[in-house]
Amino acid sequence: MNKIKILFVCEGNLCRSPLAHAILNRLVLENALEQNVSIDSSGFVPELEGKDYHPFIQKICEREGIALIGKSRITKLIDLEENDLIFAMDNEIYKKLIDLSASKEQNSKIQLFGSILSTENAQEIPDPIGKDFAAFELLYENLNNHCSALIEALLAEINY
Numbered sequence: 001m002n003k004i005k006i007l008f009v010c011e012g013n014l015c016r017s018p019l020a021h022a023i024l025n026r027l028v029l030e031n032a033l034e035q036n037v038s039i040d041s042s043g044f045v046p047e048l049e050g051k052d053y054h055p056f057i058q059k060i061c062e063r064e065g066i067a068l069i070g071k072s073r074i075t076k077l078i079d080l081e082e083n084d085l086i087f088a089m090d091n092e093i094y095k096k097l098i099d100l101s102a103s104k105e106q107n108s109k110i111q112l113f114g115s116i117l118s119t120e121n122a123q124e125i126p127d128p129i130g131k132d133f134a135a136f137e138l139l140y141e142n143l144n145n146h147c148s149a150l151i152e153a154l155l156a157e158i159n160y
Contacts, residue, residue: 004154006039007083008113009093013043013072014054015136016089016125020113020143022066027151036158040083042075044096049074054129056136064140080106087113090124116149 006024008017021041028037051072052058061068080086080101086109088094097110114123125142128135 004037005083006085007079008041008087009075009097010043010089011127012045012048013041014048015057015128017041018053018068019057020147022061022068023143023147026066027147031151031155037154042073042079044075046074048072056133060136060140077102084109086110089113113146116146
């Protein structure tokens, strides 16, 4: 089986997508799936490229013992070519990814990350920027639930 490549995308690649990346990476390691799954994250704000992740995200990851990977980076067309599953954190990001896409094949890889728990009622993952630490803790819980559902789906597919 080929390695499944997953990309998480949010606006600035400072909060939601790097946290989802870190959580899923921990779950991949816990389930010994590193030979089967690779994960990355990106965003759409060029001015933020190369920046450290939001301090509240760093604090949560430190508390939870989760390793943050890399620094903020920009989503490029090659990301849509190289990844198998591309998860947008909200409808605005979904639209930006579709606009960036160069083919129907690439379009078919893009979905709202909220669809992991409910395809009928896909929820956006709210951006906590500008809010207090409690909003970031809710983000962690939300992403942890979604990543847990995703890892279950990946385990079922890999062990099929």
